[in-house]
Amino acid sequence: MSIQVSSVRHHAIRTRGTIDDTCQLTVFTDSRKNCPSGLFIPIQGENFDGHAFIDSAIKNGAKATLWSESVPLPDRLPLDFPVFFVKDTLKAMQDIAKDVLSQRNPIVIAVTGSNGKTSTKDIIESIIKTNYHTYKTQGNFNNHIGLPLTILSMPEKCEALILEMGMNHFGEISLLTQIARPDIAVITNIGESHIEFLGSREGIAKAKLEIVEGIKPGGTLIIDGDEPLLTQVKLDQCQVVTCGYNKGNTLQIVQVKPDISGYDFSLSGSKSTYHIPIMGKHNVKNAVYGVAVAKQLNIHEVDVKKGLEKCKLTKMRFESVEGKEGTLLINDSYNASPTSMKAVINTLKQLPNFKKRVVVLGDMYELGPDEENLHRSVADAIDPPISHVITIGPKGKWISDSLIEQGKPCYVQSFLTKKEALPVLETLLDKTTVILFKASRAAELEELVEALREKKGVKE
Known part of the structure; x- marks a missing residue:
């Protein structure tokens, strides 16, 4: 959607350069993105400042920009390039979004x-x-x-x-x-x-x-x-x-x-x-x-x-793909919590006609001081017909430790890295096997999914 310049001008403290109020602009914040007739909104963060990339934004189609009044305007910027000065570029973008919602309804x-x-x-x-x-x-x-x-x-x-x-x-x-x-x-x-x-x-x-x-x-x-x-x-x-x-x-x-x-x-x-x-x-x-x-x-x-x-989910949410040797791979590696991990394990138990049901579980983050017990609690959901459990990472190891301590009747092995786990997983591949992958986003378990679909390696 394009927005009218008048919607932007309403939130500006002052402007430099001229642009027709009826002009339509497309908003973008990534200066690397090709955006003809774009309004560039430079966002400031702890470790970056989008104002530094105004040249790249202009090269990629910016026709105007919001600009924080506290940031000096570069002398090299063309005098006729429209600039809308605001107190805070992020707050201005949020306010413009509110206005647009109110107008479009x-x-x-x-x-x-x-x-x-x-x-x-x-x-x-x-x-x-x-x-x-x-x-x-x-x-x-x-x-x-x-x-x-x-x-x-x-x-x-x-x-x-x-x-x-x-x-x-x-x-x-x-x-x-x-x-x-x-x-x-x-x-x-x-x-x-x-x-x-x-x-x-x-x-x-x-x-x-x-x-x-x-x-x-x-x-x-x-x-x-x-x-x-x-x-x-x-x-x-x-x-x-x-x-x-x-x-x-x-x-x-x-x-x-x-x-x-x-x-x-x-x-x-x-x-x-x-x-x-x-x-x-x-x-x-x-x-x-x-x-x-x-x-x-x-x-x-x-x-x-x-x-x-007709519903289809975004990738890496219980996404089923075929692996090597006809293995069914279930990629649910976008994110994880103990609750969601237990839920998908219970789903795996219900799938018919598989001799080997394998779960590959990795570290979960942002669980606070009780993170070890929360990881260990996942073991409570693991019992037959789950046949194999592979854990990856130091936090994931708490799950395998709990399984071993409880004497659960399944094959359990723990690895620090994906690279170490890959050869073991490759020995399990056949048409009677389903493998589920679940961990926090940072674990990037989808690399294992791709490796088991075609011959390629994984990072540590």
Whole structure:
């Protein structure tokens, strides 16, 4: 989407150079990106300052720039190059995004949670695009920089905008929701991710619930109704819809039936059966969040089913690929917490027709002072038919140590590096084997997935 110069000028302290207020500009922050007719927004961080790259931005198409008034303007900059001076370039970008949302007025759906944000976002999009022109957060653009950029990138014809909101400290969701002003907000669950910074699961719940601070009057909050930390909170500013397996949920999940392609499930009080072509039982509840959103938007049941059946998740979220010797590789290596790791292990147990079920588990980060016990707790989910457990990294070793101490009946081996683990994994490859990969993003276990798809090495 392009924005009018008038929207930018409104937030400028002063300007240098001239540019027509009706001119359309495309916003970008990466000076290396080719962006004809671009408005360059230089972001300042602890270890970088985008102002230093103005020459590269101009070379790649910038027709104007925001500029922090505290940063000297380079003498080499052409005198006729339009500059919009602001107190803070990031704050100005966030304010412009607010203005654009107010002008365009799409339906805004915000998604947060400890696990499943991206999968839920993908599912919601697949359903509502049957009725609306939609746009969603691309990649991991879910923070104080990425969210306004997502807003400023949405197509002109966007009718429904789905925004993922990530955080690891208090106050971050509050900022994002007040930029986005969602009509509908979803909290997928409360896990242990970022407990290092938030202190406890109670702290995580409090941080996620900041999302209600920006909900529009009359808006709707959709939550995990099986999570007491969410259901015990009394909210007056919005309608609350609960989803889950427990009785009393607004949408109660019943009759879940797995198959090799995904799951069939029903909801209490409904004659409809839904199918989601995605493995992982945890994705059934994510799908129900999508159904809940659809009900708020009055999307017909037929379209809800069509949307679910066509759903595809972002890469590295329980992504199934074929490896060498016909092995099934499940790449769920984008991120991990103890809760999500246990969930995917339980899903692996349910897959039919595999003699060897192998889990490759790596380090999890931001778990705070109790990180060893949280890693060790993963062993509780590992029992037959899981046949092999390979752990990688010093934190992952806590999982294998716990398995050995408990005397679990499976093959267990621990390695410090991916490179050491690869030869062992290669001995397990055949058509009767499925291998699951799960760890925090920094572990980059997808390198092992690629190595087992074709002959290539891995880094340490």
